[in-house]
Amino acid sequence: METRELRYFVAVAEELHFGRAAQRLGIAQPPLSRAIRQLERRLGVTLLERTSRSVTLTEAGSVLLVEGRAALDAVDAADRRTRRAALASTGRPALVLVTKAGAAGELLPKLLDAYAAEPGAVTVDVLLCGVGEQERLLRDGRADVALLHLPFDSTTGLDTEELRTEGQVVVLPAGHPLARRAHLRMADVAALPGLPMPRWPSSDGTYPDGPGPQVRDHAQLLQLIALGRASAILPESCRVHLRRDLAAVPVLDAPAVTTVIAWPPHSRSLALAGLVRAATRL
Template identity: 55%
Template sequence: MDDLETRELRYFVTVAEELHFGRAAARLGMSQPPLSRAIRQLEQRIGTELFERNPRGVTLTAAGTVLFGDAGPALAAVAAAGRRAQRAGRRTRHLVLAVKAGADHELLQAFLDVQDADPDALPIEVVFGEVHEQAAFLRDGTADIALMHRTYDDLTGFDAEDLRTEQQVAILPRTHPLAARPALSTADLRDLPDLPAARWPRVDGTYPDGPGPEVRSQAQLAQLVALGRTVIVIPRSSRTLQWPEHVAVPVLDAALATTVIAWPAASTSPDVARAVRNAVSAAETFATSRTA
C-alpha cells in the first residue's frame, strides 16, 4: 500500500467527525463530489471500506474506527513538526517552555537562570497554560519542553526527567474547621458535603459528573476556594496560588507529586537536550540550597 497523504487523512477525519458528506464538504470549503471521490480512492488504496453509506449519512466501519483513532494524532504530529521546524528556521531562535500558571515558580526561576547563564543554550520563551494544557502544547508543537507533574499529567508520548518530588497540601478556606488542623489525611477530605472537589474539563471540553463546581482556570479555582465552595490538593510548591483567605494544610498520605521536564519522545534536538540538562542541574542546585 502506498503511503497515505495528509490531505486525504484530513478529508477522512472531517467526514468521520460529521458523519455526513455534505456537512464535511461545507467544512472543507469544497463541493461534495470530489470529497466522495477522494474517500473512495482512500478506501481503494487501503483495500477496505471505511464508511457504511446510508440515505441520512454515514457510519464508520470497524476499519474506519481504527483509522479515525490513529489519523487525528498523526495529523497533529505532522502539524507539530511543521511548527517546530518553522521555529527552528527563524533567524533569532529560541525554545518554548510550557508551564502551569502559578506552579513551580522557584524551580522555574532557577532553571531560567541556569539556561540564561549558559552561552551555548538558546533563550527560553515561557508560555503559561491551565491544568493539563502543557501536554497539548507539546503535542501540537506550540512548545518544545514543558514543566509537568507526574501525579496529574498524562506523559504518554513524552520523555521526561524528574526534577523534584514533594508533599501535597490541601488549600482550604481559612474559615473552614479543617483549616485549623496541623495535618490532614485523604480520608478527611473525601466526600466533604460543603467542599465538593472542583471539576476540570476533559480534552473534549466536557466535564466529569459530580457535585463540584466546573472550573477552567486557576484563578477561578482560587476564588472558589476563598468563597468556601471547593477544596484543592496541589503540590506544596504551587502555594503561590494561595490567597490570604486560604490556608494550606499538609495531606500526609497523598501521593507525592513529582515535577518533571518533558519533551516529545521523537525529539533529536541538541538544544532541547541541553535545556533538559540545565533543568536537571538547576533542580539539583536548588535542592541543595534548600537543605543547606
Template identity: 55%
Template sequence: MAELETRELEYFVAVAEELHFGHAATRLAIAQPALSKAIRRLEARLGVRLLERSSRSVTLTPAGQALLHHGRHALNAVSAAAEKTRRAAEQQARLRLVIKPGGDANLLSGILAAYAGRPDARQVDILFGGATDRADHVRDGRADVALLYAPFDDMTGLDHETLTVEGRVAILPPDHRLATRPQVTLADLAQETLPRWKGVRWTGAPEAEHGPQVTDAAEALHLIRLGRTIAVLPRSLARPMHPDLVYRPVTDAPTSALVLAWAQDDRRPLVASFVAAAVEAAGRT
C-alpha cells in the first residue's frame, strides 16, 4: 500500500472532524476544490472509500473511522517528534502544565506550592486547553503534564496518577420538577433532556441521544438557564455555583476522578518530581 503523507492525513482528519468540506477548507486555509481533489486522490491510492458524500451531508465509512482514529495518533506522533527534538536542545528545561480553566478542583495552588519547595523545581508554565484537547497537548509534546478528568478524557498513550475522586451533581433550573428534592438518582433523570458533549467519551451517566450538543460547561449552563436541558457534571466542575440554578447530588452516578497525566514514554526526572509533588499535595487536602 502506498505510504501516507502527513499533509494528506491533516486534510483527511480536518474533513473527518468537521464532516463538511467547506468548514474543513476554511480550517486548513485552502480552497475547497483542492481539498476535495486531495481526498479523492487519497481514496484512490488507498483503494477504499473513506467518506460517503451527498448534497446534504458527509459521513465516515468504517474505513474512514479507522483512518481518523489512527491518523490522529500518527499526526500527534509527528508533532511530538518535532517538539521533543526542539525541547531536547533547551538548556534550561521548563515544565508545561495544561489545564481546563476551572478544572483543577481547587488543587492547583497547593500542587504548585509543593513543587516549588522541591530542590529540583523548575519554572512551571500554565497552558489552557479546551474541554477535549488537553490530552492531545501531552501526546503531541505541547505540554509535559495535564490535569484531566476520568472517564471523560481519552488516556490513550498516557500514564496518570489519581489526585481526587468525586461524585456528580445534577444542575437544574429552579422550576424543574426535581429541584425541590435534596438528591436525585439516575432513574429520576432517565426521561430528561441532557446535552451531548462534543468529543467527550461516554461517562456512564445518562446522555440524551437528541439533546443539544455542547463543547464545555459554560455552554451547558447557558442552555440550562434557558430551560433547554439539564446536566450531570463532576462536583468540582459545577463550581462556582450559579445563583440562578439548582445543584443536587446524583447518588448513584459513577464517580469521576481528577488525574495528573503524562506521556507513557516520558521518564524525565522533571516530570517525575512534579507528579510526586502533586500526589503529595492532593493527599493533604
C-alpha cells in the first residue's frame, strides 16, 4: 500500500462521501474513486459498500481505517522527528517537552533548572496542552518527551520513568462549607450540590453528556470553581498554584496519580537522555 492511497482511503472512510473526501483532499472525485478501487483490487477485499445514496465501511474497511490512521500518524511522526534531528545537527539542538497545563506544579520548573545545570544541556521548549493531548503530541512527533499521568494517560509502546506518586484533592470555592474539612471521600464529592464535575473534550473535540460545565483548560476550570459552578478532583500538587479564593481538601479514597516522564523507545537523542537523568535524580 502507498501512503497516498492510505490518505485517500482514510478521508473517504471518515467522510463516508466521495465528494466531500475529494474536496478535503483537494483533488477531483474520479481519480479518488479510481484510487480506492485500485486499493481494493490490490488487497483483494471490499473496503466500502457503495450505493447511489450512501457509502458505508465493511468490516475489512473498519480495520483498515484504524490501521491506516496509525500508519499515517507514524509517517507524520517520522517526518517531524527527522526534520528536528536535522536542525539539531546544524547547531540548533532543542528538545520539545509537552505537559498538561497546570498539572506539573513545582516539578516542571525544578526539572528545567536541574537539566539546565547539566553539561551539554540544550534548549527545552515547553509545550502546554489541554487534558489528554500530551500523549498524542508525543506519539505524533510534535514533542520529544512528555510528562504523563497514570492512570489517566496511556504509556503503551513508550519508555518511561516514574517520577512521583501522590494523592488527590477536591478543589472547592474557599467559602464552601466542606472546604474546612480535614478530608473527604469520593461519595462526599459525588453528593456535592450545585458543584458538578467538569466535562473535558474527547480526542474528537466533542463533550460527553452530563450536568457539569464544558471546560477547555485548567485556567477556565479554576475560574468556574471560584464562581461556584463546578468542583474538580486533581493531583495534590495543584495546591502550589491555587488562588486564594479556592480550597483543596484531600480525598482519601481517590486513586493515586503517578507522574512519569515518557519518550519514544527508539530515540537516540543524547539531550533527551540527559533530561531523563535529571528528572530521575529529582
